[in-house]
Amino acid sequence: MFLQLGVHPALVISSAEMAKKFIKNHDQDCCSRPSVSFLNKLSYGGADIAFAPYGEQWRELRKICSNEIFSLKKVSSFRTLREEEIEHFISSISDLAAANIPVNLTDIIISLGSNMMTRIALGRSYHNNGNKLHEILQEMHSISRCLFVADFFPRFGWIDGVSGLDARVEKFMKKLDDIFEEVITEHLDPVRSKSDGAEDILDTMLGLLKDPTNNFTMNNVKGVLMDIFIGGTDTPSLILEWAMAELIRNPQIMKKAQDEVRSVVKSKGKVEETDIQHLHYFKMVLKETLRLYPPAAPATLSQRKP
Template identity: 45%
Template sequence: MAFGTSFQKSAFHDNDRLEEMLREAMVVLGSFFASEYFPYVGWIVDRLTGLHGRLERVFHKLDGLFEQVIDAHLNPGRQRHDEFEYIVDVLLRIQVDKIEFGEGPLTKDGIKAVIMDLFLAGADTSAATVNWAMAELARNPRVTKKAQDEVRTFAGKNGIVTEDEIVRLQYLKMVVKETLRLHPPAALLLPRETTSHFRINGYDILPKTLIQINVWAISRDPRYWKNAEEFFPERFSDSSIDFKGQHCEFLPFGGGRRSCPGMYLATRTVELALANLLHCFDWKLPFGMKGKDIDMEEAAGPSLTISKKTALHLVPVDRVPRSLEDHMK
């Protein structure tokens, strides 16, 4: 959606290399850099541990990828499959037209920075959320049946669920909300920096203090959530609580000026993927497994995105198309 190309058949990189690059970048970004805490001497430690070199290598690869993407969009002879402007096209137009972008003109490096944010923040997080949602559904047959019945009743009449039909799937939206509550893609939001002095719980917080917000702990706090560890989408049925940054007990996308700008695109992508998985297939556990046997432990490590420690294995079963089923009856 950002680059206007499918990497499955792209000349840039294939899917496997792209995924490897993405995961390596996320791991490096989540790693402990001594230079961030000890600016004058920490860089020596980072070089001795090899972390600095690892950072340089992965971002050199990313820079090469983004350079290829930009050059492809600047090519006047490139094949266009539609008349849409992709995000890269919009950024290049802003640069050519010299439109003010933030504090000054948009440079090529600035375009690469925006593309990198989209690439790193938008792909792995959405995939992890769909994975967690399917794991929770596999452990909760009642919820699965209710979500599947809704999807198959109100959407997918032409074989797949479309974007226009998502608005009808209110229970599915609750399933996604509950998944984001229990499994926020980023347990710690992007770091904040205080702008003024304040006191909290008797502690003086000085200006320019780095603040880490643990949304994983907040969204499981029993003071704010009844049966906080239970996967229960219905908790949102008569609730005004949403993830748009107005409710401090539910902040998977953050809040304020540094909330995630891709919030709506992310939720729509997850909802669409999940709706089609539920619409097109019935899902079973392999080898006689039961829902309680699914390991829900989170992977340890420096990656910014929380993913399952063990891969989720489910068996998709083709369902008989509704029209054929009705005809047979």
């Protein structure tokens, strides 16, 4: 079905067979996300990976990030940190349960996600900033659900000014940028003490700025940081929450998953990352959760290029 959404032509493809044909024959025509003003601001003018249009600059940035930030070596270097955060998460649940206090799983899953991401990206928990960051992410989701008249009918863009939407975006961007500036200044301080001596993602990106041959700019640093917080905080939290909700609704499946975990972990008392490869049923539970409740949508097919 073809829809003309103001200035944006959009094609809705609702069969798997047609989607497959389209991706095969018209991949390059439909692999950019819609170019809308809020995403353009959020991505520091397309300086990130998630919202930048497909092209040479995007390919270059993606290559740098795959090699330097999301490489197997880098991801493995955060293993201890991930295990520490999970241990803290489990013991919070145990403590609350031991004291007969109801557990608000949503809240502690969100703290787990934001603590883990801030430690990986910025080197420490940033408890206060973590909370500020959570508020900012909520505001980001709320703004991204608003309809910007300028995106569909540019001549009537003044309506966004009158409705207060433009001012809301400005205020939001200022808050986000202030946090980024604060952590960047802190990381650039030569006497900064790192909690465990490890290089976090921001350190790596600031290091990339020193090499002029890779065209990496401060806007790329902020754009990629923004991607990591938007892409990496809510997605795992939502999946974890849905998986727990479905397991609670299906006690037989919960029992089978628990039995598998116990048979693999045995007397160790805790799950280590290397155990995951043996948790086949558990992985199926996660994949089924992803199928039922995908927390993010792929760019492909989301918009036909004008």
